[in-house]
Amino acid sequence: MNDLKPGCCGVEKTLQIIGSKWTTLLLHHIFEGQKRFSELQKAMPGISSKTLTVRLQELTQDGIITKKVFAEVPLHVEYSLTDKGQSLGVILKKMSEWGHQHLSLIH
Numbered sequence: 705m706n707d708l709k710p711g712c713c714g715v716e717k718t719l720q721i722i723g724s725k726w727t728t729l730l731l732h733h734i735f736e737g738q739k740r741f742s743e744l745q746k747a748m749p750g751i752s753s754k755t756l757t758v759r760l761q762e763l764t765q766d767g768i769i770t771k772k773v774f775a776e777v778p779l780h781v782e783y784s785l786t787d788k789g790q791s792l793g794v795i796l797k798k799m800s801e802w803g804h805q806h807l808s809l810i811h
Contacts, residue, residue, distance in 0.1 A: 718795070721762075721763075721766050721768065722768075722792065722795075724759065724762070725755075726748065726751050726755060726756070726759055727759050727762070727763065728796070728799070729748055730744065730748065730751075730756070730759050730760070730763070731763070731768070731769075731785075731789070731792060731796060732796055732800075733747045733748065734769060734783055734784065734785055734789070735785065735793060735796060737784075738772075738782045738783060738784035739782065739783055739784075740780055740781065740782055740783075741756065741757075741760075741781060741783075744756060744760075744783070760783060763789070764783075767786055767788045767789075768785070768786060768788055768789040768792070769783050769784060769785055769786060769789050770783070770784055770785075770786055771783055772784070
């Protein structure tokens with residue numbers, strides 16, 4: 705779990721949870737619905753398996769997503785948002801809107 709420093713501002717606290725490379729994009733994809741590890745890898749070309757694993761573990765530890773393991777052959781795992789994770793929807797929606805409005809500025 706991320707160690708939050710006492711007295712840090714709300715933006716800093718939020719960034720300690722969602723500010724790591726790939727984390728916001730990962731959340732964006734999970735907002736579309738529960739996802740398997742392989743679906744997330746395909747949706748985010750360039751992310752290594754190790755980084756994806758670490759980010760998923762961090763988000764699980766922070767209570768943002770849940771991990772559901774299906775005991776079947778082959779074994780599979782699905783990730784979905786918790787209520788706490790769902791509350792980040794406002795932030796991600798605003799980021800998406802800003803990106804669409806300023807698309808021409810992105811190279």
